[in-house]
Amino acid sequence: MTRRKVGGMAPTTHLVHVFPDGPGGGNPAPIVLDADPMSDEEMREVARTHGQESAFVLSAEPPFDFALRFWVPNHEMPMCGHATVGAVHTLHRLGLLAKDRLTISTPSGPVDALITDGNVEISQPQGTVATVPTTDVVNVLGITAADLAPYPIQNASTSRVKTLIPLASPKILDGLTPDFARVRELCDELGSTGLYPYAQSGDQAFDARQFPRSSGYPEDPATGIAAAALAYGLLENRLIDPERPIHVRQGRAMGRPSRITLRLTPTNLWLGGAVS
Structure with a gap:
């Protein structure tokens, strides 16, 4: 079975701010593309260096379009919402996506993503x-x-x-x-x-x-x-x-105002917001 790759070059890091709601707002997220060659310790070091949740884009088997892993300075996480939004936005901005509806493999399970007029939403299961x-x-x-x-x-x-x-x-x-x-x-x-x-x-x-x-x-x-x-x-x-x-x-109390928009459906939830 062919593994799907996004990019196909050496790992590169793109810093985005996810969910900003004013100057200085949003949650910074380092997005590392083509992260397949990286070890766990190398991924963790990216998170430590930036002091932020970081997302790592990897190849994946169909039906997934790509895979994501997430690290904070102290440990790996099964899922990170803002970093997933940031990763999809980064791939879309760089012209690396061939479609507007995606299925992403994450340690917490499959996540769907929708891109509408450049705006990204990701799915979450019923709570x-x-x-x-x-x-x-x-x-x-x-x-x-x-x-x-x-x-x-x-x-x-x-x-x-x-x-x-x-x-x-x-x-x-x-x-x-x-x-x-x-x-x-x-x-x-x-x-x-x-x-x-x-x-x-x-x-x-x-x-x-x-x-x-x-x-x-x-x-x-x-x-x-x-x-x-x-x-x-x-x-x-x-x-x-x-x-x-x-x-x-x-984030307002931190001087980093942010806004997250959520939509409930009968079977799941969609979350999204601005990315800069």
Whole structure:
């Protein structure tokens, strides 16, 4: 069976900013093309050098158009939403894609991608949602129960589990000062890969922040997989109309404003946003 390659040259790195929503915004993502010859340690070194989630484009067997692997400074990840969007955008911009609908092999499973007028969306499977205890989450975030919105704290997942923490206002969200030394321990107790506090900011609009379990940095300016998980938590809480797009803003407290747009369907979810 013929393996499909994208590019066909030595590995090259392209830095993009995914989901920007203003000057300095978005989540930087190094995209490495033609990464087949690279070892695990070489991939990890790219992530360490840039201090960011990095995506590596590899050849794949049909029916996949190509494969992706993802590394953060501390470890490999099964899926990274913004890096996948960034990789598809980079390949499209360079004229290396022959079609506008793609199937990508990732460690978490197949991911579809759509390109419409240069805009990229990627698929995520239907999410799972479960309620989790409140006390330790409140303590680690440095807030009180009065700062919470009247909805449960939830573990939700499409590709990786994120702990969704509903707050009473965007102001409380922006003012969070977590005890970062305890984030990993709490995530381990909850079976989560990151804390994702959020607050409603408008009609179908929500602000969020992500404090990852152990990525090698304390906060993430735009997290597609967490936003996808949030969409299913919001659906469970009846806070959204599933027939209309959902907008999640992130990164503002870091000075890196970002916006992720999500669309729910009866069978899955699509997430996308700007790339620069």
